[in-house]
Amino acid sequence: MNEIIEIRHLRPQDYEAMKAAMLRAYPRMGSYWREESITRLLDLFPEGQMVVTVNDKVVAAALSIVVERAKFSDEHTYEQITGKYTFSTHTPTGDTLYGIEVFVDPEYRGRRLARRLYEARKELCERLNLRAITFGARIAGYHEHQSTLSPKEYVQKVKNREIVDPALNFQLANDFHPVRVIRNYLPGDDASGDYALLMEWDNMLYHDRPASAAAPKTQVRLGLVQWQMRLYDGLDDLFQQVEYFVDALAAYRADFALFPELFHGPLMAETNELSEIDAIRKLSQFSPEILRRFTQLAVKYHINIITGSMPELAADGQLMNVGYLCRRNGTTERYEKIHVTPNEAKYWALKGGSRLQTFDTDSGRVGVLICYDSEFPELARLLADQGMDILFVPFLTDTQTAYSRVRHCAQARAIENECYVAIAGSVGNLPRVKNMDIQYAQSAVLTPCDFAFPNTGVKSEATPNTEMILVTDVDLSILDKLRQQGSVQNLRNRRHDVYKLSSAELMPKH
Numbered sequence: 001m002n003e004i005i006e007i008r009h010l011r012p013q014d015y016e017a018m019k020a021a022m023l024r025a026y027p028r029m030g031s032y033w034r035e036e037s038i039t040r041l042l043d044l045f046p047e048g049q050m051v052v053t054v055n056d057k058v059v060a061a062a063l064s065i066v067v068e069r070a071k072f073s074d075e076h077t078y079e080q081i082t083g084k085y086t087f088s089t090h091t092p093t094g095d096t097l098y099g100i101e102v103f104v105d106p107e108y109r110g111r112r113l114a115r116r117l118y119e120a121r122k123e124l125c126e127r128l129n130l131r132a133i134t135f136g137a138r139i140a141g142y143h144e145h146q147s148t149l150s151p152k153e154y155v156q157k158v159k160n161r162e163i164v165d166p167a168l169n170f171q172l173a174n175d176f177h178p179v180r181v182i183r184n185y186l187p188g189d190d191a192s193g194d195y196a197l198l199m200e201w202d203n204m205l206y207h208d209r210p211a212s213a214a215a216p217k218t219q220v221r222l223g224l225v226q227w228q229m230r231l232y233d234g235l236d237d238l239f240q241q242v243e244y245f246v247d248a249l250a251a252y253r254a255d256f257a258l259f260p261e262l263f264h265g266p267l268m269a270e271t272n273e274l275s276e277i278d279a280i281r282k283l284s285q286f287s288p289e290i291l292r293r294f295t296q297l298a299v300k301y302h303i304n305i306i307t308g309s310m311p312e313l314a315a316d317g318q319l320m321n322v323g324y325l326c327r328r329n330g331t332t333e334r335y336e337k338i339h340v341t342p343n344e345a346k347y348w349a350l351k352g353g354s355r356l357q358t359f360d361t362d363s364g365r366v367g368v369l370i371c372y373d374s375e376f377p378e379l380a381r382l383l384a385d386q387g388m389d390i391l392f393v394p395f396l397t398d399t400q401t402a403y404s405r406v407r408h409c410a411q412a413r414a415i416e417n418e419c420y421v422a423i424a425g426s427v428g429n430l431p432r433v434k435n436m437d438i439q440y441a442q443s444a445v446l447t448p449c450d451f452a453f454p455n456t457g458v459k460s461e462a463t464p465n466t467e468m469i470l471v472t473d474v475d476l477s478i479l480d481k482l483r484q485q486g487s488v489q490n491l492r493n494r495r496h497d498v499y500k501l502s503s504a505e506l507m508p509k510h
Helices: 012-025 035-044 113-127 151-159 166-173 234-251 265-271 276-300 342-348 371-375 377-385 400-417 476-485
Strands: 005-009 050-054 057-067 096-104 132-138 177-183 195-202 219-228 256-258 304-306 310-313 319-326 332-336 359-361 364-368 390-394 420-424 426-429 444-446 458-461 468-475
Touching: 005 113, 012 035, 012 057, 012 096, 035 057, 050 113, 057 113, 096 113, 113 132, 132 166, 151 166, 151 177, 151 195, 219 234, 219 420, 219 444, 234 256, 234 265, 234 276, 234 468, 256 390, 256 420, 265 276, 276 304, 276 310, 276 319, 276 342, 319 364, 371 377, 371 390, 371 400, 377 400, 390 400, 400 420, 400 444, 420 468, 444 468, 458 468, 468 476
Parallel strands: 096 132, 219 256, 219 426, 256 304, 364 390, 390 420
Antiparallel strands: 005 050, 050 057, 057 096, 132 195, 177 195, 219 468, 304 319, 310 319, 319 332, 359 364, 420 444, 444 458
16 A cells, blocks of 8 residues: 555544654654643634644654744753743744754654655744744753763764764755754753754845835746847837837737847947947937937836847946846946956957946846856856845847857856846847847846756747747746755855955945
């Protein structure tokens, strides 16, 4: 007969089966919870009491309460945290889920039942918007090393895998971290030398702000414009096409519209007789008006617009490649291209910027790297450290090899930084514009590579070298779970003790 394993809430009628399993789990201690205690616990906090059944038989359990963590020092005892076993310390408005019991019948070990209970607790903690899960963990193997090691030294050797402590190894593997060693936590626990280890799991989804009428969006719709380079009869003609795409994306209720780098390059056809340097400086004269029009479109069509990029004269007379986030509430933010390509420096005398930051929007925290900047992993990592959910990469590439550099680097940034990356470029030819003769692009939305995402890390992609829009939905809540529970956790597993990435002068405080 196949085993049917289920996890559910504890019921009053489960008491005798739970007691029997607990006695088998703790044969040396011979302890168990009295029925009146379990009844009180179910009255106070029924959703916090869970059992695992195998073919309808109760074989494991996890009991918990909610406490106000600030009311208890790190030196508390089990008796104190449970209110002398009455659970009077349970506080429905508290901020911490406190685990008071977890056990598995020895006959049913090896089935990952404890892992199921731990995951259920984490889900409960997230659902109740609690700051953390905390509990006092026995270190049952310590008595074998008590004569030679302090509790702290014992824990460190377990962490280093020099000593095997099955329970502690399991807790560490499930993202719990030790806070401190507690003396006399559970008197009579000779196996632990009367010590315990205060363990904690941080709820990365916790927020201490009261719920608002407009909760943050987790489902976000991205609109990418794969722009056709063609000759336009001035700025009005060009913006007729811009507004067409914005209107179309707004009709699909997109939250963002992403335009490519220097998408308005065709306007340089009017000054093609000039040198490349003079032509792009002339192009920069359109930038203030382009920003004004994009800002109007963002409000008119209720969509956040990433304007791609445009040349802009700095106060010192240097020409920079910059772009703007135009929010649908009418506010704007500026971003700069940090690294200019050898071609941009040679033919256009562009200078790299020095400003890098994330931007809060009504659809997540975003960052923007213009084309070549996506090939420098440090920049995206700095943005990730500021909590970036979506990285936008407007680009301009002439050949397929150039495009491949941007594409593959953008994919790497999605994996490294556990974020979505949206890239949008231009296609077509401009026979009357120097240094912008040909374009190649395949716009795409890229993801991390894990079970919650496409196996290829490609959420969607446009048809290569064809003018079109790409509309894609992404779920920001999946990123939060990835960062906590992913197969690999690139951000969490960095070795800060070996290397550091500093951005004090580059990034303004968020």
